Amino acid sequence: MMINKAVLHIFDFNTNVCVVSQKDLDFSSDVVYEYVSKRLNRIIGDAAQKTGVFYATSAFQMKLQALADGTMTFDDLASQTARELYQLLAHCDEPESTDLLVIDFQDDDDVRNVGILMLENKTAYTHQILDDEGTVYNKLIKHYAILPGTAQKADAYALIRLSDFSIHFVDKKRKMDGxxxxxxxxxxxxxxxxxxxxxxxxxxxxxxxxVAEEHGASTVEALSKAKTYLVENAETADSFSPQDLGSDVFGDSPVLQREFEEQIKEAKLPEAVAIEKEYAQKAGRSHKIKTDTGIEITFPSEYIENTDFIQFINNPDGTLSIELKNIGKIVNK
Structure with a gap:
């Protein structure tokens, strides 16, 4: 990834002022470049991203097209975006002071992208050193415009590839006129x-x-199988089919499989969901359960079908026993 340019605009709703910067951020400062690059790296590949396609009437896509064609500069795009977003936020029922970071960068495929990050200001306390006629003293003050740290993800952002205008974004719900x-x-x-x-x-x-619970099947087995499917599917595909997942989890029961398919249709899930291999492996690697007796167990998801390591036993009195097998060593954590 290579960052070409970035600019920071300020939306201060404590004083109702929009400060549109007339200069880009100075990347000769290591501190500035570090902040922008860390903010960007924090959101690229974020599994919480939704995807989108521009409507044919989108004015913003026309601006991006002009940027790609060279008939609009990045600075003009960033300033127009800032003014429009400020007006949109101003019409929200509870506008929050926000800094807008707009970034022009090349991704790992050397494709030009535009990043739009809304960084909500935080309130924090800091010190102030004062001098009163030769007497130096320290004062505690409240600062109302602290940017979020680099370890935090932006609550709202959009990343747009200029090669195909594909959109990845995260946003939060706001109230506008109720x-x-x-x-x-x-x-x-x-x-x-x-x-x-x-x-x-x-x-x-x-x-x-x-579905498993309503039909008296094992919820632990169902969830573990679902996670195992995600991991195995990610080895060969960059998306997964909710319907295929259901077939894999409930393949032994046509009744449960049909019920699962009906419910994913009601949930309006797409036929295929894009998923990063890294996230699929992270989400499906292990399964954690907690018993009503307070015992917690975490085990690899694929072990659910391997009774050489863990076995769930239904007792005659309706209780459940969990047997852990072939343990060579126990480590306290």
Missing amino acids: EDVYLLPDKLLQCTSVISSKEAVKVVSKIAEK
Whole structure:
């Protein structure tokens, strides 16, 4: 990744002022470049990203096209975006002071991208050194415009590839005239919104657990099989099919499989959900359970079908026993 340019604009709703910067950030300062690059690296590949496609009438896509064609400069795009977003935030029921970071960068495929990051200001305490006629003293003050740290992800951002105008974004719900809106996809970008891989995994996992529970099947087995499917599927594909996941989890029961398929249709999940291999492996690697007796166990998801290591036994009195096998060593953590 290579960052070409970046500019920071300020939306201060304590004083109702929009400060549009007339200069780019100075990357000769290591501190500035470090902050921008860390902010960008923090969101690239984020599993919480939704994807979108510009509507044919999107004015923002026309601006991006002009940028790609060279008929609009990056600085003009950034300043116009800042003014438009400020007006949108000003019409929200509870506008929050925000810094807008707009970035022009090349991704790892050397494709030009535009990043739009909304960095909500935080309130924090700091010190101030004062001099009163030769008497030096320290004072505690409250600062109302602290940027989020580099370890935090931006609450709202969009990344757009200029080669195909594909959109990846994260946004949060806001109130505008009492109605719920997502400013980035609904107002600024004017694009569609497709569920993120993180949300999709969460939804299919909940449905698998619910279907298993309602039919008296093992929820532990259902969730572990779902996770194993995600890991194995990620080895050969960059997306997964919720329907295929259900077939894999409930393949032995046509009734449960049909119920699962009906519920994923009700949830309006797409036929294929894009998922990064790294996230699929992280989400599906292990399964954690907690018993009503307070015991917690974490085990590799694929072990659910291998009774050489762990076995769940239904007792005659309705209780459940868990047997751990072939343990050579126990380490305290």
